[in-house]
Amino acid sequence: MSNIDIIQYASDAWTTFWTPSFWLPPNITWSDFKDKEDVVYPKFKEICYPVAYSIIVVFIRLIIERYIFMPWGIRKGLKPTKKKMIKNVLLEEIYMKSGERLNQSQLVSLAKQLDWSVRKVEQWIRYRKQQNKPSVLVKLTESGWRFTYYSFAVCYGLWALWDKPWFWNIDECWTNYPHQTVSWDIRLYYVFQLSCYWSMLFSQFVDVKRKDFFEMFIHHLTTILLIIFSYTCNLIRGGSLVLIIHDFSDVFMEAAKMFKYIKWQRGCDFCFGLFFFVWTVTRLIIFPGYLIKNFWLTAPNFMPMFPAYNGLKYLTVVLFLLHIMWTYFILKILQRALLSGKTEKDSRSSSSEASATEDHSDNTASSIRLRK
Template sequence: RVLFIEIKGKTSRDPMEKLETLRLNIWNANIWLPGNVTWEDMKSKPGRPMPEFQDLLYAFPFSISFLLFRIIFDMLIMEPLARAEVQSVSTVGPCQQSKVGMGKEYMALSSDLFTHLLVPQGNGSLNAGRKWIEREKGSLRSVKEQLEIRKIRETGYRSVAHSIVFLFGVWTMADKPWLRNTDLCFWNPPHPVPWDIWWYYMLELGFHITQTLMLPFDVKNSDFLAQLTHHVVTIGLMMGSWTAGTIRIGSIVLLVHDCADVILQCGKLLKFFKGPDPDATVFKVFLAFTATWILTRVIYFPLYVNIPATKAILHFDYFYFASVSLVVLLWSLFLLHLYWTYLLLRVIYGMVFRKKKLHDNRSEDEDSDEDDEIGKNKSK
């Protein structure tokens, strides 16, 4: 195979010629497509719509729509609900306030030791020192409550957005034969793209673009880099599988990933809005999430997606650069799954053997993160 194209008979170093050569090399069919497929085969024809690269531009209107939906949903629904929930909890005693993130700093400020240490800052008056402490507690409480409100707003949006995408995916994939027989994903490519798969891809791609762009502005967890890597790999898989025409296996990957995400976000939202017997309810959701996560991402994903895809590219006709890259991305995704499974097992271990309460293991560094944010706010 010829993987690179040269413009013969040209000796000038015209930049436009170089760009044209680069474009032809990048879009060489031998890089992206199986040996018996050309770009002409990938063009849509009447009654046979194909996944064309320029279609990916439609993902950006979807991304903007998700962003606008998040802004409106935050303003009209989640912001009032979050403030009402946080304020209702803040009216109870200090011991219960610590449950919504008041933290060790609040308890320390209210101790007798700090009262005596801070007397000089109150001009020698014990009452003035206590007033200073009350002001500090109020400032600390305000920052902590704002952080809690942000978390509730973000979790509420993710719960709704993940649910919308997942339900659309279930409706789209319910009648697809390759969902039950993954061998069909690699049989006689390239495959035409049904209209519902087209919408599913654009919806998912737009959603993940929005998630990636908003990630630096959301409340950060200790696995920020893992989340960013996951979003980038997922977007790369969607764009690569669409361009290479491997949309069947790509659609399965999307559906498998959404299963556990919906349960996770809904469980976190229930943890914020405490109803009757909240611990028992959240624990049941956690069990459902754990079972779904292990079944879909630790068992099904490698056995029915990664391994068949890896075997498929070993066939000579399938061994092209894009397919190898897609398989590398698939296994990278699985490594991220194993990392998060490790964090999940740590939570289970703490609950079973150390009698710890259920919490997001990725937020163990949250106290220090919040301290930094409190310091920034107080220095302004």
């Protein structure tokens, strides 16, 4: 195949991908999305910029973590370095081969070879495992960054949406669709959110590893697709409501985690209680009972359906199913809290390499990693 054929094939594929019959309502073409005096339409190129902007977000995150939350954590008594451990060539070799999966007979054998007690061998393996996981200070800085991001997202989102008619009446999301103007503040809100979600998708591979890594990856990818699809189809009104409704609970969740890391249990319990209340109201009541219901049942009364919109509807359902799964784990935390008198280990998303030397109560609800 010649270069000309390849270029022609790529051009045909691009044209097919952008077919109006998929992305737009019937009898609407891309030429109808040209700006008018009273209507400014979204441009697809604007939604491509956040991929590059995510790099800037990463640098901002590093600055906030290093110069704000790391010094704060150190002042609160968290150690910037881990406790040094005794180096042992034999145990290091065994650990690299089998990790902590050693039976009692193997432990006894190693203890005899080293002239150690079995308990000392077990302790060495626990300490060695602890070296592979991030310190509490690192976890604090990560939560501090996410707390900053979610707090700003909520504040800016409320400011941008407060005077918008669809914020108070969901039916306004479909009025005069697709000829709805997009103001600069809503454009900025979308670009900011997408930039942060791209950065979270990339940084997930270097952040503290959680048991729900795959679920979070699906969640971030689903949200990115929802933002891109809704922006391309000018379904920004509905998309902006989905975005802001998911930000509220995360502010309290990250605050609870930070308080737990600095060992302020009362603050952790209080924020976790607020988190659970806000989570229930926003993600289990408002999101399915108002937004998803309106998207599925009310929107068809205002406009004809088309494939891209149907895809968006199913993406919201994917998000809600993730919420149900995470709610199950939250309820397990609450059950333990009622039994122990305080919030305890998060069975869903504590680090998959959590140290066996940590006290059970140190693995708390504040280590929840619920996202949008």
